[in-house]
Amino acid sequence: MNDKLFALKGAIIHTPDPKRFTIVDDGYLVCQNGLVQGVYEKLPGEFKDIPVRDYTGKLIIPGMADMHIHAPQYGFRGLGMDLDLDSVWNTWFETYSLPEESHYADLEYADMAYDKFVGDLLKTTTTRLCIFGTIHRPATELLMDKLAEKGFAAYVGKLNMDRNSIEGLQETTEESLSETRKWLEETVNRHPYVKPMVTPRYTPSCTDTCMEGLQKLVEEFNVPVQSHLSEGLDEIEWVKELKPEIEFYGQAYDMYGMLGGGVPTVMAHCVYPTDAEFEMMSRRKNLWVAHCPQSNLHSSGSGAPIRRYLEAGVHVGLGCDMAGANTLNLFRAIADATTASKVYWAANERKGDPFAKKTYLSLSEAFYIATKGGSSFWGKAGSFEEGSLFDAVVIDDSSLADFNQRSVRQRLERVVQQSDDRHVAAKFINGRQVL
């Protein structure tokens, strides 16, 4: 297929606006030079001779952005979900996360495991990602190469951990910074769509000296940043102990320019902001919250104040947070986002009133977060508006049908609730077909 100019034909559904779905029941999505040229009910005359890939009867949706995912944790997916996840030094982290990440010092293990990870990722709706690797530079570079080879658009982080880790998985401050520099030099221009992202794991795992060094590297290489923020109540207590001079957790990043005040920044979780933290976040225009609903429910039984973030103008994307969650499938994360918003509402806003106003997320809002909300980290992307990066996924939902006629919106709703890798029929990233 000519990948400069072509069209996909099918049932097109997307969310330029979080409040509603925009739907063409049977239409054409035109790609020109890797961007969306337009959506049409009938193909305009000027395009009458372009190649058309016929997906009539299937759903065509925007690709999704996974804004928080630990690639090396894919090896223990689905394990430890009933252990304590919300302790910063806890059985889950201790039993699974750190030991598994240690394996990635071995490049042969990394090769095998990242092959499986990237291969399985290909069969999902995910087109763009912000990924946590491990502290290991070579393994992280290998992961980046594999993602590039399959056509993904991704930011990937070699982690920094110069305190509070386990033996064999902890760097000296010097190592941490010198390896990060070397990694940035090697990868910043290596691939067109797979780029490095500075990744202090979280405040308890990075000394102040490390954070200062990273701040300089961020400025020198002009790369984005990602980390974890206010995920658990006892993590927040620990940060208070580690940095008694700050008023709230977010300051531990902001003081190094890493809360979206400078370079674009993704903060995962953000479940328990104080009022002051929330207020600062709402002023940081280069900040994206990576909402990880399943992981938050697993770790502490809580939802995050997502509607409040959205109303305050904070960018919100969705993360699967493998392996705090059990699947790479962001449809599940969309379903969980609506569920988690009900949990937040019931615990924080309903207060036992049987007739309390419902403030939870609608399906279109959750879908928006998964697509345009996260993809906006890459600019105009995540919907089929003219000029958007052309990320599209074709869903074959024929096996999910029942005996009633269903609208395109209902079919999408059911796909969100019920689909798996069997239903992803094709995938395009930046106009290139990757599946």
Next chain:
Amino acid sequence: MNDKLFALKGAIIHTPDPKRFTIVDDGYLVCQNGLVQGVYEKLPGEFKDIPVRDYTGKLIIPGMADMHIHAPQYGFRGLGMDLDLDSVWNTWFETYSLPEESHYADLEYADMAYDKFVGDLLKTTTTRLCIFGTIHRPATELLMDKLAEKGFAAYVGKLNMDRNSIEGLQETTEESLSETRKWLEETVNRHPYVKPMVTPRYTPSCTDTCMEGLQKLVEEFNVPVQSHLSEGLDEIEWVKELKPEIEFYGQAYDMYGMLGGGVPTVMAHCVYPTDAEFEMMSRRKNLWVAHCPQSNLHSSGSGAPIRRYLEAGVHVGLGCDMAGANTLNLFRAIADATTASKVYWAANERKGDPFAKKTYLSLSEAFYIATKGGSSFWGKAGSFEEGSLFDAVVIDDSSLADFNQRSVRQRLERVVQQSDDRHVAAKFINGRQVL
């Protein structure tokens, strides 16, 4: 295969006790005359010539009991999950439940839809069920026949609804009672393992006269009962209006002998018991709570006080509650039960304390509820203890492996979190292979 005496070989895991898994890494599960004869690491001499079905490398678990499921709602599975589910007269109930149930007046529709339902159910781990049908006697009988044909053990209810339904889906009190009598007469001895269960939908849909009539039928035919209890806060308010003379919702059933004081009774949900309701429930030894974690989270963002019920000696089973939930797969319900127990803990017991004691369900407790907890409604069942009804499911988890050696317990844990119909390799109910 001789179904009088045979063995299954594989990795055997079950929960005679909710506190821990009992595991034989590679052993034999012997069936004699439909009951579990024993579990052995090596087959005893007396059984050396019996047929052995070799499932080496696969997991063998007890069949699961789905204690609450609306069969006719399978047609709109996965739809309306972001609508209001917790209003008793709400958009979800109004938009989907009642109109879909109306279709079952048409026996041709029922035939087609129940074929699909029972066929899909066969591919799950479910072996026993308590099922809500519709108000329609012929369709309900058809469902019972189909379940019997596939080998399921089930109690099925023709619903009673003589008020507060929609046009075309409401009976007169007389019709409701006469059709229920006719249905009981026709089905009480029709099948050995598929039996009728009296099913007033819930208090708002049954008049006092209807309930009085049902109480007499229950006594005359000596059949069990199922209904809904304390699912939503505004439902509870409505019941208070409808029956101002009672102190709490459960009394609306108890006053007709339908809260486990007489015949065995299954009450779905039980999310918001008052202290008095809880106290009465804990004294009713013939009462089973059907815990529906996904549905409860969808409907009101809340978990139910399951640990409290267990500690008070109340029987608890698990229900998928199709279509308040999106899947027939009870593995998902087990995972959701642990999640929902965290939600309950965070909202009701943690109270913002970062170091609060964790009271949520362990994996073995949730697995116990799904197997022995619910199956105990049928007597000794739901585990591989000697003399239990022989319900067993073989799981092929080979496609879920990673590059680490995993224990049988870890493999089960991953199956709970990640498996679907592709992983169910064989199923036995009452000693008979049905899949």
